[in-house]
Amino acid sequence: MGVKLLLEKANVPGIRTYDVYRREGGYAAAEKALKEMSIEAIVEEVKKSGLRGRGGAGFPAGMKWSFIAKPEGVPRHLVCNADESEPGTFKDRYLMEFLPHLLIEGLLISSYALGSNDTYIYIRGEYAWVATILEDAIVEATKNGWLGKNILGTGFDCMVHVHRGAGAYICGEETALIESLEGKRGNPRIKPPFPAIQGLWMRPTVVNNVETLAAVVPIIKMGGEEYAKIGVGRSTGTKLISACGNINKPGVYEIDMTISVEDFIYSDEYCGGIAGGKKLKACIPGGSSVPILPANLLLKTAKGETRYMNYESLSDGGFATGSMMGSGGFIILDEDQCIVKNTLTLARFYRHESCGQCSPCREGTGWMEKILQKIELGKGESSDIDLLWDIQRKIEGNTICPLGDAAAWPVAAAIRHFRDEFEWHINNRELSQTSNFGLQHYADPIHVPA
Amino acid sequence: MSLQFNNEQMTEFKSLVARYPEGKQKSALLPVLHLAQDSFGGWLPTEAMDYVASLLEIEPIEVYEVATFYSMYNLKPVGKFVFEVCQTGPCMISGSENIIAYIQKQLDIKPGETTKDGMFTLKLVECLGACGYAPMMQVGKIYREHLTKEKVDAIIAEYRMQVVALN
Ligand SMILES: Cc1cc2nc3c(=O)[nH]c(=O)nc-3n(C[C@H](O)[C@H](O)[C@H](O)COP(=O)(O)O)c2cc1C
Ligand code: SF4
Ligand code: FES
Numbered sequence: 001m002g003v004k005l006l007l008e009k010a011n012v013p014g015i016r017t018y019d020v021y022r023r024e025g026g027y028a029a030a031e032k033a034l035k036e037m038s039i040e041a042i043v044e045e046v047k048k049s050g051l052r053g054r055g056g057a058g059f060p061a062g063m064k065w066s067f068i069a070k071p072e073g074v075p076r077h078l079v080c081n082a083d084e085s086e087p088g089t090f091k092d093r094y095l096m097e098f099l100p101h102l103l104i105e106g107l108l109i110s111s112y113a114l115g116s117n118d119t120y121i122y123i124r125g126e127y128a129w130v131a132t133i134l135e136d137a138i139v140e141a142t143k144n145g146w147l148g149k150n151i152l153g154t155g156f157d158c159m160v161h162v163h164r165g166a167g168a169y170i171c172g173e174e175t176a177l178i179e180s181l182e183g184k185r186g187n188p189r190i191k192p193p194f195p196a197i198q199g200l201w202m203r204p205t206v207v208n209n210v211e212t213l214a215a216v217v218p219i220i221k222m223g224g225e226e227y228a229k230i231g232v233g234r235s236t237g238t239k240l241i242s243a244c245g246n247i248n249k250p251g252v253y254e255i256d257m258t259i260s261v262e263d264f265i266y267s268d269e270y271c272g273g274i275a276g277g278k279k280l281k282a283c284i285p286g287g288s289s290v291p292i293l294p295a296n297l298l299l300k301t302a303k304g305e306t307r308y309m310n311y312e313s314l315s316d317g318g319f320a321t322g323s324m325m326g327s328g329g330f331i332i333l334d335e336d337q338c339i340v341k342n343t344l345t346l347a348r349f350y351r352h353e354s355c356g357q358c359s360p361c362r363e364g365t366g367w368m369e370k371i372l373q374k375i376e377l378g379k380g381e382s383s384d385i386d387l388l389w390d391i392q393r394k395i396e397g398n399t400i401c402p403l404g405d406a407a408a409w410p411v412a413a414a415i416r417h418f419r420d421e422f423e424w425h426i427n428n429r430e431l432s433q434t435s436n437f438g439l440q441h442y443a444d445p446i447h448v449p450a
Numbered sequence: 451m452s453l454q455f456n457n458e459q460m461t462e463f464k465s466l467v468a469r470y471p472e473g474k475q476k477s478a479l480l481p482v483l484h485l486a487q488d489s490f491g492g493w494l495p496t497e498a499m500d501y502v503a504s505l506l507e508i509e510p511i512e513v514y515e516v517a518t519f520y521s522m523y524n525l526k527p528v529g530k531f532v533f534e535v536c537q538t539g540p541c542m543i544s545g546s547e548n549i550i551a552y553i554q555k556q557l558d559i560k561p562g563e564t565t566k567d568g569m570f571t572l573k574l575v576e577c578l579g580a581c582g583y584a585p586m587m588q589v590g591k592i593y594r595e596h597l598t599k600e601k602v603d604a605i606i607a608e609y610r611m612q613v614v615a616l617n
Contacts, residue, residue: 087539129592164480164484166484183516342539
């Protein structure tokens with residue numbers, strides 16, 4: 001069993017309620033932070049912990065906190081990003097659904113450190129029942145003196161508010177999220193100014209992911225240095241991985257980032273191997289936006305070294321032969337899956353979710369979907385692959401927000417590693433929808449279950 | 451104006467607006483539109499949007515541009531039960547296409563359509579954050595996960611029963 005810092009108590013009956021959470025040692029970290037530590041000391045512990053943002057970009061949380069502007073007389077805000085809409089990602093939902101008080105405790109400590117008296121949880125609209133769970137937990141926490149006025153007699157006031165979105169992936173991008181929280185369309189803002197200077201209502205704002213803010217609780221409890229000893233290199237602490245696709249045990253797992261990808265997929269403690277005894281074909285290891293990897297590059301790096309489930313190892317080789325940790329959405333494709341079709345559904349997703357502000361993203365995502373559709377329907381021409389490549393290159397780096405890149409990368413990686421499969425579709429038009437290219441060429445070495 | 455929140459809905463409206471600072475009541479627009487949609491039959495006619503604009507003291511256009519941007523707001527009437535089936539990659543590789551085809555067959559409607567009796571609408575949607583529990587769909591405020599043909603039949607029967615019980 002690996003170390004568990006976040007989900008350790010997830011299976012304790014009734015842990016969702018305040019009484020049980022408190023009895024199990026909950027809110028002790030908040031008590032320690034508010035009563036015994038200075039604001040600077042809290043930020044320092046988070047810095048020492050090496051905690052990196054768990055929303056996708058992996059930016060060091062302590063450093064982000066230290067950037068927040070503190071102009072006299074202007075309120076500051078902490079916003080918790082619970083938009084969780086990146087395909088393959090469902091870890092924040094698990095955390096909020098089963099351990100709502102862990103998040104609230106993390107929000108309290110973080111709000112105290114940042115000086116946020118009104119903290120918002122922006123939760124995707126579809127998680128309606130999770131919003132209710134959070135609201136109930138807020139009521140309980142307020143009743144017991146952990147939220148509200150003059151918390152623990154420190155003079156610090158803090159209220160946490162839940163704000164439901166309404167169906168838009170782009171609102172996970174932090175400036176789009178802020179626009180949406182202001183009651184507008186989710187159009188990302190041009191940066192600078194960064195939210196730390198002018199964010200929500202033009203006030204200094206920090207946006208952090210659910211898991212990032214929950215991790216502040218164990219960091220305060222054990223100290224930043226101890227936290228940093230777990231994991232490896234700059235991948236400190238534990239990470240939640242939501243595993244899905246063609247595996248025996250889809251679900252949310254907490255890992256310390258020293259486990260190999262192979263063990264994560266095949267051990268019974270985690271994914272439990274490929275479903276139906278099939279072979280592993282490919283994996284998107286960090287949410288739909290990150291590059292897909294064929295089995296051989298997933299389990300070993302291009303240098304032939306074991307690949308591990310951490311930030312550095314997953315990105316080893318850059319985009320040429322590596323991928324990214326991203327949001328921790330781990331999608332496994334077995335031998336029966338079609339790469340063209342899978343890429344098509346993702347292209348459709350990004351076309352649907354583009355906010356439409358920049359033409360490379362708005363037009364490019366539509367074009368990519370159309371061309372992929374054409375190839376999938378058995379109408380592709382050999383020039384289409386180069387055209388797709390050309391379009392994705394013209395999107396990447398030419399847009400206001402990273403959604404453009406997020407749409408370009410999956411297409412680029414699919415062509416990079418599975419070009420022969422695209423060609424097969426084009427050369428075998430009549431088979432394109434009914435058959436499958438299978439595991440030829442690139443699937444060696446493949447882990448064959450004993 | 452005929453569309454109006456009742457007392458209970460008005461109390462809810464006020465508590466939503468109270469979550470934001472003085473003068474920032476526009477921030478409550480998304481939650482208030484959810485409330486309006488739930489209160490006025492599952493969709494947002496222009497009249498409902500105008501009503502929300504007047505309550506929040508903003509221009510109607512500010513409401514229209516938001517209501518058209520977000521996928522959860524229905525701008526046309528929908529059935530009593532909306533089956534929003536996820537079709538994105540992870541669900542697709544876990545068999546969502548078969549489920550979508552099966553629902554179409556059982557309800558005799560295509561995506562975007564509503565059954566003649568006004569009971570069911572089928573909508574295809576993108577990833578709902580339930581990829582590990584695929585195939586899945588959202589119906590109202592809840593998720594129905596690990597769908598199979600048998601489960602779809604049972605769900606349809608369950609909602610039909612609910613309506614019979616209400617009448
Ligand atoms: C298109 C897009 C979607 C995003 N969606 C999410 C999301 O759903 N949840 C999240 O925490 N971060 C998301 N992010 C990242 C946020 O912009 C931001 O980096 C993050 O919330 C910061 O928190 P962290 O540093 O704790 O990770 C998204 C970014 C982009 C460009
Ligand atoms: S890249 Fe796409 S989603 Fe981002 S601002 Fe431009 S059009 Fe909108
Ligand atoms: S892909 Fe269907 S819920 Fe995520």
